[in-house]
Amino acid sequence: MSTGIIALDGETLNRKQVQTIVNGQAKVEISEANWSKVCASRERIEKQINDGKIVYGVNTGFGKLSDIEIGKEDISKLQLNLLRADAVGVGEPLPTSVVRSMMVLRANALAKGFSGIRKETLQLLVSMINKGVHPVVPSKGSVGASGDLAPLAHVAVVLVGEGKAEYQGEVLPGGEALKRAELTPVSLEAKEGLALINGTQAMTGVGVLALNEAERVGLAADMSACLTMEALQGIISAFESELLAVRPHPEMEFVGSRIRRWLEGSKRITRQGEIRVQDPYSIRCIPQVHGASWQAFNYANDRLSVEINSATDNPIVLESGEIISGGHFHGQPIALAMDFLKVGAAELANISERRIERLVNPQLSGLSPFLALDPGLECGLMVLQYAAASLVSENKVLAHPASVDSIPTSANQEDHVSMGTIGSRQAREIVHNSARVIAIEMICASQAIYLEQAENQLAPATRDFLEKVRKICPPLETDRAISEEMEEIAQFLLKNDLLEK
Structure with a gap:
């Protein structure tokens, strides 16, 4: 209304x-x-x-x-x-x-x-x-x-x-x-x-919606990483501001500070040397990888902010009275921005899938195989990792830059084109796929925390968010079909401003 x-x-x-x-x-x-x-x-x-x-x-x-x-x-x-x-x-x-x-x-x-x-x-x-x-x-x-x-x-x-x-x-x-x-x-x-x-309003129109969703998915990726860290007793030392400051990419520090803030008060996280000296890259390098994806987001945001308020037709009727044919209709600025957003969003899913593997693989997690209560009789969350792998692989195909292609049109009068609308549509599809992968990580982390009976040890921020996840997908007591719950969480992440930057 x-x-x-x-x-x-x-x-x-x-x-x-x-x-x-x-x-x-x-x-x-x-x-x-x-x-x-x-x-x-x-x-x-x-x-x-x-x-x-x-x-x-x-x-x-x-x-x-x-x-x-x-x-x-x-x-x-x-x-x-x-x-x-x-x-x-x-x-x-x-x-x-x-x-x-x-x-x-x-x-x-x-x-x-x-x-x-x-x-x-x-x-x-x-x-x-x-x-x-x-x-x-x-x-x-x-x-x-x-x-x-x-x-x-x-x-x-x-x-x-x-x-x-x-x-x-x-x-x-x-x-x-x-x-x-x-x-x-x-x-x-x-x-x-x-x-x-x-x-350029088709590519920009899709791009605006994809960017709004990418922002929500990026924040959700940071939160899902926090839940995984608590499930696996991750090392917070790699996120210290003094450490991150020696490589001063702002987005990297923003991710690090968010994760420090959201994990404040957690009894599940550890410090270097308490349980192990290092975490694997998919956890230790969250600020560097997620931060780089936020750089792609920020670039796309800057370009779209200009394009939203641009005159992009031809010819342009100037205030001087002149009517001049130019090239403002050409979508290259948005095509490149969307291709960059595609890669950034795809990488959020790529590293999330690696954290999913660490949660379900007993040789890496030390937890029950595939987070099942009765492994062998039950498969647990084994095949959620398959679904995540499929989505990540699909994203890799979609992330191929649309803007590097050009097929001339109008008898070669229009001899270079941007394919930016294809790039925008692909960007939104990648963002949606990445939301699904992150939803899977959240479900796996939720199940791991349930098996560890660690709910009361979580940080207040992560505990509050976990409750939102569990309202849609409660922990598994036995094998059950959760495809619809996975999709519902993904749509929940895409459509709602659940987290503050």
Whole structure:
């Protein structure tokens, strides 16, 4: 349910606000100051047309067809043809959350006043967000340059009453969805079709949601590591601030300080030499490995923060009155950021799986084999490690950088593309897989703590979190199917802000 209004000004929107709007907890509006910018930009387009100037995408064809001039009488038809021709996405539809994210980001970019769109067209997009008219957008078909043409075209065709849209849980023809929401389709004029689809909002829309989830998963990874340390009586000495300070990566120290804070008061952790001199890398090197993943997160966050508030279409209508063709639609900044996030998120799962192995392998843990109460008759959590290994291996395939590939389009006019939308979709899938691996680690650590009867020896912070895990997946008294519980914990980690940085 909506609880507020967020103004789209093209300057100040952040990923947390996007999530709030996506979740339906806020509506959007455009300020009077920004409407003035939008209208002024539109007037510049109309002046160029009235002055008989040739402007790409306004009175010319598109891509390789840009040398073909279009007569005044066909300018509106040109824009409608563009949407119809570009709505060629394939595959399963994107989730409604992603479609809402795309719509919000596109409206925010148009609100900057560099795109030449009319007020009534932008207002319809805003109203669709607020009333919950969600275009059906196939997930595949964008190469991430010339903008996310196919996915954004599937959004834009609904504004003219075509395509398909979901409204109140029902998929309808676009015009019918607008009608039920008491909205009226628009007839596009010069530049508007191009303004609606020439941008990076599909890759950025997916990227914003993936980044929000990656932040939660990163914190969950730090917490699951704490639970494993308590289960295995890990050595806290490797996390001391004086030690970490001699290699001054900030993210490494942030992880170390978090783990020290969360383990404060624990009677299960040890110091160097009390039980053993060293822990294995998957425990001893948590600050270094998790910290590096946080570096990837921070880089992606910096790039997305810029992109959220950028004008990414072409041509750009400058305040000087000039209309210049450039390359702001090219997704390379986001493509590289998403590829980096992919690797960072995958590594959280990679090292987590190694800690899972240490928990279930009796030769490494000293605990009951596979954490079973009656090993042999029972398999315990043996096959949870198989599931984690499968997810980690899948992540390794998905982590191959999408951005190193490029297939030219539009008869080689568009001869380098980013594949950034593929990278964003892969990043979100990796984040979801990593959440599942971390959920498995939490279940294994919970079972180990149960077998050790160590609940009363845990730190207050880890004990509180363990209670949340056990509400979903209680300790095993005998073998039982826990697939659904594993997935429920993973979704719990992805969707809730459970931990403070």
